[in-house]
Amino acid sequence: MAVPILKQSNYLIATIQAALTDQDFVQLRDALVEKVGRFRSRGVIVDVTALDVLDSFASRTLRDLAYMIRLRGAHTVIVGIQPDVAFAMVQLGITLADVSTALDLEEGLAFLDSVDSEQARA
Amino acid sequence: MGTVKGKKSVNPAMTESTVALLRELVAHLRDNRTELREEWARRITEARLLTAMTKEEIFAEATSVYDNYVEALETGTFEALQAYARNLSERIIPRGVETDEVVGIVLLLRDVLARSLFGKYRSDFDLLNRILDAYEPAANRIANTVAVGFVQERERIIREQQEAIRELSTPVLQVRERLLILPIIGVIDPLRARQLTEQLLQAIRANRARVVVIDITGVAEMDSHVANHLVQTVEASRLLGATVIVTGLSPDIAQTLVNIGVDLTKMNTVGDLQGGIEEAERLLGYKVVMHDSDSGGKKS
Secondary structure (H helix, E strand, O other): OOOOEEEEOOEEEEEOOOOOOHHHHHHHHHHHHHHHHHOOOOEEEEEOOOOOOOOHHHHHHHHHHHHHHHHOOOEEEEEOOOHHHHHHHHHOOOOOOOOEEEOOHHHHHHHHHHHHHHHHHO | OOOOOOOOOOOOOOOHHHHHHHHHHHHHHHHOHHHHHHHHHHHHHHOOOOOOOOHHHHHHHHHHHHHHHHHHHHHOOOHHHHHHHHHHHHHHHHHOOOHHHHHHHHHHHHHHHHHHHHHHHOOOHHHHHHHHHHHHHHHHHHHHHHHHHHHHHHHHHHHHHHHHHHHHOOOOEEEEOOEEEEEEEOOOOHHHHHHHHHHHHHHHHHHOOOEEEEEEEEOOOOOHHHHHHHHHHHHHHHHOOOEEEEEOOOHHHHHHHHHOOOOOOOOEEEOOHHHHHHHHHHHHOOOOOOOOOOOOOOOO
């Protein structure tokens, strides 16, 4: 199942609607990394609210996605991880280290805005 | 709550002659009701059982138990006795009556009644034997029913209390917009740790918290399992987009955390709760200004 990627001013928003296969995750990663350059986006939000499980492959792909997008000059925020999912992930030792997270889409946008304004000041 | 099922019909193993014997027995117990009750109450006092209750209370309860006992013997059904035992337990447990006392008084009644049967039938040994054959199984079941009822009631109370303690023990409080505090007091066992985490993560979502201060000043010590759990809670909170500040780590707990090799870059710790809240306010962009004569008061 393809994940729609929406462009919202300087940001890209990918909202995952249903459980994805490993293949879908890889596709999502590649699509985002490609589009972030094409649209000259400054931030990427991946919304995982709909997911009630995030296994190690999915988590690693999300982490790789975040690192790759950073190398392409933008920021990534993962938003909407459910409480149960978060705790299950941590118990499996998956902590998405160095990847920004936020409660939901709104918080994610606020976070990217703050990063943006910080960079503008610097 | 499970209950011991009293048999509805008369025990099929009971032959007609047993039933007849029991009927005779019941008649005997009814005739000597006053006398036997008094004897029983006297024996209870003598054995120093039910010391939490007054003599009058003992006698009143003894009467009810006696009547229920005889009825159970007569009908072979235990529901009424069971209900009474539960009700009695409810009343006497808060007064500190112990299990051995309850079992003790029921066994005493059994003895008193058996003694009176000996007295009545001592001339006819054969009849006495058959009477006891009928009496003993029923009496044992009665003793069993009462004791089990009492213990079940106690267990129910203990469960209720545990539940209450558990619910009371994990308050998650919002002190400011986007700022939660979780004060932890007392011993954290794995079950409670798990519950703390669940409640905290739910509260982060519900209150849209961005910073959480976990204060563990009231926790004396922590084993490595629970310490690990704390670290996991911090990480899980971060996945929800909240920053956790842990405050009030005692030297012992600090040592435990160092011993399990916790990654300190992930843990944001501040000495005390006050410092933690100040740090949280800083993260959230709040600024607390002293109310001065010239400035406009507390601003945030």
